[in-house]
Amino acid sequence: MEQNSNAILSVRDLSVSYGHIPVLRGVSLEVLRGEIVVLLGSNGAGKTTLMETIMGVNTPGAGSVIFGGRDIARGPVDKNVRDGITLVPEGRGVFASMSVMDNLLLGAHQELRGVDKKLALVFDAFPVLAERKSQNAGTLSGGERQMLAIARALMSTPHLILVDEPSIGLAPIMVAAIFDILVTLNKEGYSILLSEQNVYRALKCAHRAYVLESGRVIREGRAADLLQDHRSTYWGV
Ligand code: ATP
Numbered sequence: 001m002e003q004n005s006n007a008i009l010s011v012r013d014l015s016v017s018y019g020h021i022p023v024l025r026g027v028s029l030e031v032l033r034g035e036i037v038v039l040l041g042s043n044g045a046g047k048t049t050l051m052e053t054i055m056g057v058n059t060p061g062a063g064s065v066i067f068g069g070r071d072i073a074r075g076p077v078d079k080n081v082r083d084g085i086t087l088v089p090e091g092r093g094v095f096a097s098m099s100v101m102d103n104l105l106l107g108a109h110q111e112l113r114g115v116d117k118k119l120a121l122v123f124d125a126f127p128v129l130a131e132r133k134s135q136n137a138g139t140l141s142g143g144e145r146q147m148l149a150i151a152r153a154l155m156s157t158p159h160l161i162l163v164d165e166p167s168i169g170l171a172p173i174m175v176a177a178i179f180d181i182l183v184t185l186n187k188e189g190y191s192i193l194l195s196e197q198n199v200y201r202a203l204k205c206a207h208r209a210y211v212l213e214s215g216r217v218i219r220e221g222r223a224a225d226l227l228q229d230h231r232s233t234y235w236g237v
Helices: 047-055 075-080 099-105 116-125 129-132 144-155 172-189 199-205 223-227 230-234
Strands: 007-018 021-032 036-040 062-067 085-088 160-164 191-196 206-211 217-221
Touching: 007 047, 007 191, 021 047, 021 062, 021 217, 036 047, 036 075, 036 116, 036 172, 036 199, 047 062, 047 085, 047 160, 047 191, 075 085, 075 144, 075 191, 075 230, 085 144, 099 116, 116 129, 116 144, 116 172, 116 191, 144 160, 144 172, 172 191, 172 199, 199 223, 199 230, 217 223
Parallel strands: 036 191, 036 206, 085 160, 160 191
Antiparallel strands: 007 021, 007 062, 206 217
16 A cells, blocks of 8 residues: 555554464554544454554564654654654553652653743643642542643654543543543644544544454544444444
8 A cells, every 4th residue: 555645654564463362463544644533443452552553562563653754663662752653541641649740741751951841831731730730640530630641742742642542431521621632732733543432522523533343444434424334333332
């Protein structure tokens, strides 16, 4: 398959196994500049494995992940982050016993030049984090923790943000707030690859979507078209 010249990320024929068990089987997908692309799939479909492999955390048995003109699939992860790709992990991954501020500073990956400006930007986007910057992250609500995880990712000044199942465990009103934040970030110029089981909300905010089942892409297309597909309710359960 030919690479779209507007692609910020191109995943090609990616296969990953845990031991002898294949988890991703020849996955190909693209994120174009300025897009929100959603990855749908039920528990165990391979969404987290795909995101971690894109970041360079897992080593694929075959395939490539082209970002910034380079195959980043085999890491190193810190170089990939410095090159402009970042992951907001499933479960948020914030450090509960550290303050909100220290969690954010960790997100800067030791690049402390311009850190005050980056902090000002994230506090502007997430005023609740500014109010709570001295508080331990463990005292935040689930939704605030998800905001912190996204804000921490922004501290590395990414061009592409991978967001793994941000709505998990959140009250509906907070889910709506998190999707609004992702749409706003996208309008500000960030490209986003989002994994979700909340099919309806994800398709409403995304430009395009891929459906993963047992480690294979079984459907792809414009989010608006997939929303009309009567099978869509099954793609997140
Ligand atoms: P969920 O929504 O439940 O997180 P997912 O689509 O993100 O699901 P993965 O977490 O990527 O799916 O898991 C895909 C498959 O790989 C599952 O069968 C899971 O049990 C298996 N798996 C994930 N991590 C490991 C690991 N470290 N070692 C062995 N098997 C793993």
